[in-house]
Amino acid sequence: MTAPSAGTVEMTIRFPYKRSLGPVIGAFMTGLAGQQILGIRNGSEVMCPPLEWDPKTGKELDHGALVEVGPAGTVVSWTWVPKPSAQHPLDKPFALALIRLDGADTALTHAVDAGSIDAMSTGMRVAPRWKAERQGHITDIEAFVPGEDPQGLDDSRPEEPVTMMPYNAEIPYTLPIAVNTARNAVALKEKRLIGLRCPVCSRTYAGERGFCPIDTTALTAEHEVQLPQTGTLTNYTIITPVQYPGQTETEPFARCMILVDDSDLVIGYQPVIDLPVEQVRVGVRVKLVWGDGDIEGWQPTGEPDVDDPDLVNRIY
Ligand SMILES: [Zn+2]
Structure with a gap:
């Protein structure tokens, strides 16, 4: 049974938390804060972003085997995002791309600010555009841009190693407002307590309920009663x-x-x-x-x- 709708309301559930980064991701984030991109050596391969474990065997990697990669790299694959949402890194159309940085064998996912879909191609060369305010987060790179030259370079380096990362999980959703809910809200504003009396079983329910749970009779404005x-x-x-x-x-x-x-x-x-x-x-x-x-x-x-x-x- 679908209740008649009186419009919708936009809601967002937010769950902000901090996570600890560990020795490898912590070093990677500290590097970003200082405009340095680190990978980790795994046998004959270099992985960027670095992991603590070999993804194939689960073997722990040598945390001392971090090496600098990039800063430029090659787009391995990409998809165009024509309408960015609030959670995307850019507020204009961009490409989400897998980028294999020079010196790395694996690819990093990041945004490419190419201006238009026509400027994107697999195999194109890109370089990072750094943010001026960096905190040790993947978004310290605002986006990659076409070409070989990094943008926004400065000599600011982090004073402390980055060990924690703030994370803001959020789910935006749209909630339909039932007619009874809207009418009940008006009554509450007028300091009236209303109920809905089922014409079949004569039970009284709170004013926003749309149907009787005993006999499934639809409850509407005509069943409204003023309660003491x-x-x-x-x-x-x-x-x-x-x-x-x-x-x-x-x-x-x-x-x-x-x-x-x-x-x-x-x-x-x-x-x-x-x-x-x-x-x-x-x-x-x-x-x-x-x-x-x-x-x-x-x-x-x-x-x-x-x-x-x-x-x-x-x-x-
Ligand atoms: Zn009933």
């Missing part, structure tokens, strides 16, 4: 935050299930307000507190607790 903004706490979890990088919570906090009055709608993972973690319990009567266009949390009303052993079974 009070309820009872039926279940909870106390979360003790682990202090990983990026964690903003420092103290234990509760996330609660709230059974909304006059309905069988349980809203999950709700924050509670003015209710210390050690006082969170099943049966507390609560009222909704609005934030900016959304539910901020639920606050005790001061009424006596609801004494109903069945409350703990109300998770959904």
Whole structure:
């Protein structure tokens, strides 16, 4: 079943992290920061980019066998990128190419800024265009350019060996917004709590659900009901935050299930307000507190607790 769409929203999941480089890749990156491209000797071959292991046999290579290669090289193979994405190294059309640098027997993948697809050919000669600001990363070479002469040479050399590399993994995606989700967002902005009552089984669901999971009846605007903004706490979890990088919570906090009055709608993972973690319990009567266009949390009303052993079974 596909819900009718009210447009789309662009989202990006980001996962920034640092990785350690080890003796060979670390030396390769340190070389790049100093405008030097290193390969590693493997028997009669020189591999660039260098590896710690022989890819054919798995035998460990001599980390002292690093040799300078290039800076110019020959395009072995290439593909044209007519519409670069945000993750590509250049923001104009370019070629992604396998480049065998002079003195190397294997090829390095990098961008070639040739200007147009017509300027690209297998066997063409290219040289690196260095960035002025280098950090020990493959993108210290902005791109390769046609010809024999490197561009952007300077006498800046890294003060310290490069041992770590920042890495920013990210996935951009487009999320369709269902009509019910859009209508529910409007209601929340107007500080209204809406539900959708199934005409077949009479169960009430949160306002953004598109269908009844019991009988698959489609739920639309005509099934909308205004819900009271009070309820009872039926279940909870106390979360003790682990202090990983990026964690903003420092103290234990509760996330609660709230059974909304006059309905069988349980809203999950709700924050509670003015209710210390050690006082969170099943049966507390609560009222909704609005934030900016959304539910901020639920606050005790001061009424006596609801004494109903069945409350703990109300998770959904
Ligand atoms: Zn139903």
